């Protein structure tokens with residue numbers, strides 16, 4: 001399957017939330033990376049066919065998804081950012097409810113529910129009420145719901161928000177495991193969510209696709225831009241505001257910095273290998289990185 005986003009824009013009142021976005025996707029995980037407000041949810045909602053683009057089209061195997069309508073929804077799984085669970089439902093009942101909404105035959109639904117519960121590792125909790133679930137379990141149940149119709153396209157919007165590091169790792173591995181023979185599009189502002197599972201990373205800022213590449217491509221684009229330098233507090237003070245600064249490590253002798261600069265920023269600076277976090281810092285600055293860490 002091939003999903004094509006063709007010149008898609010979305011305007012709310014007089015503000016462009018997404019502007020002339022173009023991308024082509026085949027099977028695999030695609031990470032949509034950008035800070036809050038960059039337009040990720042708006043794009044995801046258009047991909048889920050909930051929101052109509054102001055202009056442009058989204059095509060599945062050369063057909064407009066709005067024309068495909070039900071046929072498109074049959075191959076789509078969507079986990080929105082705000083995903084409400086019926087607190088008094090058990091996991092199993094919750095899935096049965098969604099299966100009936102998706103029009104699954106009762107017998108097929110039963111099999112499918114067992115299958116998706118196993119896939120997200122919730123079989124032993126299927127009779128527990130969702131209100132007793134941790135954040136990670138709720139997200140996994142959300143994915144189970146989205147997988148009921150065995151979607152060829154799976155859209156997950158900021159799925160790791162509020163999860164602790166261990167739950168995040170579990171969730172990441174789950175996404176990786178279910179990405180074979182599907183297009184999985186995952187939006188996040190957390191670099192580690194997609195760093196090692198995404199086939200391609202799409203960097204989005206203020207509604208615009210800034211860059212698209214695999215991890216290696218993004219990192220090689222940072223060659224000559226990432227530096228580490230040790231200096232005194234006074235030198236550090238004079239550098240502030242001139243560069244995008246990542247880590248600041250203080251010791252008895254002064255400060256050790258990791259920073260982004262097109263030229264050697266300091267006599268003692270040493271060029272180092274970039275990480276995706278440096279790419280994020282390069283595009284979005286210190287403020288966005290601090291928001292992520294907060």
Ligand SMILES: Nc1ncnc2c1ncn2[C@@H]1O[C@H](COP(=O)(O)OP(=O)(O)OP(=O)(O)O)[C@@H](O)[C@H]1O
Nearest residue numbers: 012016017034035036037038039040041042043158
């Ligand atoms: N229904 C709406 N009406 C007006 N403006 C909106 C609406 N939805 C989003 N916006 C604006 O469009 C821009 C993009 O928002 P969007 O929610 O798509 O970004 P995001 O990257 O998903 O951010 P977040 O992670 O905070 O949801 C923001 O400036 C937002 O305020």
